[in-house]
Amino acid sequence: MSGVRVLVGTRKGAFVLTSDGRREAWDINGPFFGGWEIYHVKGSPVDPNRLYASQSTGWFGQLIQRSDDGGKTWEPVGNQFQYDGVPGTHQWYDGTPHPWEFARVWHLEPSLSDPDTILAGVEDAGIFRSTDGGKSWQELPGLRGHGTGQSWQPGAGGMCLHTIIVDPSDPDRVFVAISAAGVFRTDDSGETWCPKNRGLRSGAIPDEDAEVGHCVHRLAMHPSRPNVLYMQKHWDIMRTDNAGESWEEVSGNLPTDFGFVIDVHAHEPETIYVVPIKSDSEHFPPDGKLRVYRSRTGGNEWEALTNGLPQRDCYVNVLRDAMAVDSMDDCGVYFGTTGGQVYASANAGNSWVPLVRDLPAVLSVEVQTLP
Template sequence: MSRIRVLVGTRKGAFILSADAARRDWQVAGPFFGGWEVFHMAGSPANPDRLYASQSSSWFGQVIQRSDDGGLTWNPVGNDFRYVGDPGTHLHYDGTPRPWEFKRVWHLEPSPTDADTVYAGVEDAALFRSTDGGASWHELPALREQQGAKWMPGAGGMCLHTILLDPANPQRLYVAISAAGAFRSDDGGASWRPINRGLHSQTIPDPEAEVGHCVHRIALHPARPETLFMQKHWDVMRSDDAGGTWHEVSGNLPSDFGFAMAVHAHEPDTVYVVPILSDSEHYPPEGKLRVYRSQNGGKDWDALTDGLPQAHCYVNILRDAMAVDTLPECGVYFGTTGGQVYVSADSGDHWQAIVRDLPAVLSVSVQTLP
């Protein structure tokens, strides 16, 4: 019988939540790396017992942890992230040049086919790859050649937070950076192009600039990898040509600001977002925690509320804190800055809290185990 393992990164450590396919009764393990920020954990599709975790601290820097037994035991692996050559400068918040400086790993994306290959998206924004299980890391520097000197940090830092590996084309990768935009490589990361045409951002001097957009998240469905969905600083967007052009699909959302986004495991046109009131007020509109689901690719959005607090709720859902499982009845998961992790075992129709009192949740990823 299938099992579910939910990997939760928080401000004060990591937790692993597990359940059978019914997804009603959950075991909670952790905290792992207590007291450290865990920006992200991810399991290898090629070997589900191989997990990677990004553990960091403003005091003591970056640690990458690896487990080879499904999270029972962990060992630090490599934490040497060096940019190739002299990385030069990017723009700071005040528009002045600031030297590129490694700060932390925001996101880990294991290869679908090789447990020892994993990508890391880091702050200051760059993409690294390890092919030895995290022991050593090597930058793919061509990404920063895409006008990197014009990139600027978002409020959370200048982070590469999203990495999508096209399941149909091993040479195609997508990344997203706050605040630089989305980028695509068609040659395994050797070269890149910005894919921001159609984005409109009032918060930058040229609203339709080639780079500089604050993209919060992009997502795709493996059966239709040329269709991308994007939650931007403002606006929910869609592309049907691998990011070549984008059009807005915010439709009837109560706010098109937000961070998290996911696509249903079996329905490429079913998309989930969690609207947040505004860029200045990072909590749900009206104090009601509502997941919005579109079942027609963004044309129309419906509020999903059953089991979610509908009064006095002022949490945020961060960009890496929403995921789906691949069971026949798709499960949807998200974590909040209030420490709750919610699950819906029926594609979003009904929700329950798995845990309510964790530290602020930074990331949620899900493994569907055989």
């Protein structure tokens, strides 16, 4: 492996951080798209120089930017995200019907086999596909239309489809997560979808065991174990061993099981990482200590990783798309904070260093391990 490229989306632009395989010295490039919110930047697994970025503002709307040189230069491509047919309504915060309105793209998921094919998760929750490198986008309407869409409600950050995971062993199988509706799975490349929330319990909704209505914050999967998914729910760390047919809680000894991010070690499918956050009303770490927690047992037994992280007076948050891993021999783990720091560990979390300290609030972090 020749190096690592970290793609950082922030409230005021995108940044590209690069290093050689030692991951000791880093070049910081950016801001790209200065002043715009960059919810997500992600590279194609097939062509690492093909990057996609979601660029938006409340003033001028949504654009998708594409790079074919690893983020040195960018080209705006498509920005037409039109729901299929008559969009209908979902529930508003007060339970009244609210028309489906496109706001922004939260997450971009390039195809595992074709650099021109990419999925986009959007607010209000829906999933779109482009097969021409982001120039045009078509909704996969079976998700919103499968039957429960009218009952979906937004989470505090909006009704966003924020997670898309394609099963590497069966690309027709895709998992998505929506805040605050839950997990959905397709087995036919997006034609039909089913809720996969059995076992989730959310005390804040009238029926704690409802089929939908759960505020799932993030999912993670190891590519060698596509039936095992980990979840950071609003509260609770969850795991499934049967591709979402049932979930069990694995919060174990965490100091709090609220949080946003969750990710899996590149080479150890049972090693997972979370960043506990005090509560949904206090979006900062407990006791002012920024701690990543690692489980080497697929959950339940957690250890705090603190070496190199601030252990006093730290009140940042780590948002749902802001953690990623590289696949170097010693797995690197990376996360960004709302305080503008991007921390990295080149030894699976044993110690951490800030790659950069003073970016705008970090919305997303992705990592490319370069050939």
